[in-house]
Amino acid sequence: MGQAVICQNRRTKTAYMVEQTGLNLYSLEELAFFLYHNICLVDQGFFDERLCRWLEQELGCGDLAKRIRKGTASGGNLTNLVISVVGASDLYDSRELTELGEQMKAIGSMQEQERLKLRADELLDNGNDWAAMEEYRHILRMHQNLKLGVSFYGAVWNNLGVCFARQFLFERAKDCFEHALEYTPDEEIRKQAELAEKLMYGPAPLSGTIKNEDQPQRQLLSWEQEYRTRRRQ
Incomplete structure (x- = not known):
């Protein structure tokens, strides 16, 4: 705990x-x-x-x-x-x-979608990816709330992509990151989408001449953490 x-x-x-x-x-x-x-x-x-x-x-x-x-x-x-x-x-x-x-x-006092996202984010932070995934999907199935702005929905799509990436479902992750980019043209999300696309065709080995920090998997995890940290500031 x-x-x-x-x-x-x-x-x-x-x-x-x-x-x-x-x-x-x-x-x-x-x-x-x-x-x-x-x-x-x-x-x-x-x-x-x-x-x-x-x-x-x-x-x-x-x-x-x-x-x-x-x-x-x-x-x-x-x-x-x-x-x-x-x-x-x-x-x-x-x-x-x-x-x-x-x-x-x-x-x-928050909008329902905001409360659902807080719940989903907590589940994601606790490593409960599948439960978080269902909460994010629930938000996206709801009528879009114009009060929340495009950045909110960009963050939801991004975090749903993170859920898929953690389950090695990189094609679905890429699609989610691309949807996120439609709402929020963020350079870090673009990098995540590119890495997810690379990983769709098989991950690079985690040993050999390539440094660990240059591996697509580690870059994707690093950018995921940075993006979500910035979103909560």
Whole structure:
């Protein structure tokens, strides 16, 4: 999960698996940490009976499970559900919980396509390429939102191309990068499209006289990271 989490509550031998990422959680602190840092992956469906049973039976957090059940049954908003779990762990102080609530409020005010892209980007960052791919495709199937501008859709096409490239589907990746160029004439995307086209006909060997940094695969990965970093600034 990237950082050490000190568990003050019970740590269970039976993991709770987060289906969106395949991540196994073993304590309330780990659950809170996941929610705090991956809020874009969470929706109302996350707080289901499976989670409640795990909290109740494995961690002994019966009161928290009851609050979640009550909140979902009454149609409680997502922010309250998240804050109730994150706050129960004592990992975060009141200021951090307030900031989390404000972040969720900001996400809630976004256009639907923007929220979907944030979710897709989180999935891509977590290495869940196929799930990210479906989210990007979902955005592209929706009616184009003129409020978002051409750069938004250029980024969606680019990131969909990244998903295909990571799965070695270079022809599809090239097509996506070319679509991205129609929206955003970016030199780095053009390079990615050219590299994907080269890789369509078989990757160059990763050993021999060519330096590793000159290999098409490594260049494509490097440009992918640079492009997506710039897009988030």
